[in-house]
Every structure is written in C-alpha cells, then in structure tokens.
C-alpha cells in the first residue's frame with residue numbers, strides 16, 4: 613500500500629487539501645504534517661528514483 617511509504621512531495625494544493633507525490637500518489641494534506649515529521653519509515657522507491665532523475 614502506498615501509505616506504507618514516505619513520499620516526496622511534488623505539489624501541494626491548498627484548494628483541494630491534497631498533496632501529490634512525485635510518483636503520482638495523492639493524499640490529504642492534513643495528514644502529511646505528521647508524515648513529514650515522522651521520518652523513520654521506508655522512503656517510496658519510485659519517489660526516490662524520480663527525484664534522482666530530476667537532478
């Protein structure tokens with residue numbers, strides 16, 4: 613499940629209160645505050661790869 617990974621935020625929409633990750637996963641913005649602070653889960657491999665390629 614996507615929720616098991618920490619995704620890298622690509623875009624945040626305050627209008628819809630949704631965060632879009634690099635890999636395309638969307639989740640509620642209100643939930644991310646906690647996710648970003650709790651930085652001890654596995655990083656989403658797809659987000660990580662996309663981030664690398666963008667460098």
Ligand SMILES: [Zn+2]
Pocket residue numbers: 617618619620633634635636637656657658659
């Ligand atoms: Zn991801």
